[in-house]
Amino acid sequence: MREHWIVADVMTTHVLTVDEETPFKEIVQHLADWRVSAVPVIDTHRRVLGVVSETDLLCKEQFQVAWKSRKRARRSSRKVHAKATGTKARELMTAPAITVHPEASLPAAARRMADHDVTRLIVVDDEGKLTGIVSRSDLIRVFLASDEELQRRVTRRIVRYALWDDPFTIHVEAHGGVVTLSGELELRSLVETTVRLTRTIDGVVDVVDNLRYAVDDTLLPPFHAAMS
């Protein structure tokens, strides 16, 4: 297994799609049947043209209010208005789709969702062709790793990268995803690196730092300064 999970590890590959001409009600029916909240709109080469999400479909319902209130109608954005009157995927979809590469890391995918304020990303290959969908729940699933698995991951990571010197002075314990590190290390800077590194491991909810150190090297002048 890879050190860190990537989008390809957690994405859904069996993806429902529609074309530009798919009518409104058929899309609603698809979403209900498949229990998904969005569907990519693709061309005949499986290239992604856009996405129709529940949000796009709800414009129509929002707009029912507007028919009763002129004031609200003016407040609706032009985009919402256009979607409210749309009856085919082409008119309803949000384009371009917010996409991600299958080899992106999960934190990068999470950040991309947050930056673009979407609940899923369309996964496309180098040629822009649809390869999957990754949703927020797919990304969160990483935190479902068992405590035993987490202990293994943290220990392996620390051994492999940080503390090849003497890794077995550290005790790793996980409870509900919260990892407690205890034991003693030689240098204070190593303690900080170890804690930081542990936080980046998939599935780690929090790190409790009970590590001690023998020497506070952070008080020493930097190495290059001492050399000059």
Add this chain to the structure above:
Amino acid sequence: MREHWIVADVMTTHVLTVDEETPFKEIVQHLADWRVSAVPVIDTHRRVLGVVSETDLLCKEQFQVAWKSRKRARRSSRKVHAKATGTKARELMTAPAITVHPEASLPAAARRMADHDVTRLIVVDDEGKLTGIVSRSDLIRVFLASDEELQRRVTRRIVRYALWDDPFTIHVEAHGGVVTLSGELELRSLVETTVRLTRTIDGVVDVVDNLRYAVDDTLLPPFHAAMS
């Protein structure tokens, strides 16, 4: 049945909840088990204190990137940062929850979701106590009404409110949620009212107006003007 559906008609009443002390991983497990994207945080009186959603939980994953990049860490908002380090519902939740009354109309609920950019609303009674959750998919389900049912709704609505005079001159046909109105009415203003009214009916995707009129009353001076 009511003329228009209200939130109470489509909401989920069997709602998973957590309290302020519920730990991060337990929340993730709940969401996965129940296949929901958010959970209300309630006090001992079932009053809603906030909501923990997948978005809140993903802050932790977003922030893994930040541990590697100081620049990004600075760019993260203080809120995202706080949630990224949170381990209990109290620290993770978004508060106050965006709520809606069980008797709100579906278009009003749709608009409230859009205004607050959320994917679900917490349904609370007059005392602020949790009574259900309504999601985007619940609101969209209204469009799944059969064409036969839609034809019945439109005809009934038109007969009852608009055209009590001679309703049977209008032919109503629905196909894929798109309602086509044909036939002849006396006044042009009545045609416009009828089309507008039909658009507001739950489940109507679009209205095709093939109505004709005998007299164009919109060219006449307004009634009160004629009277003065």
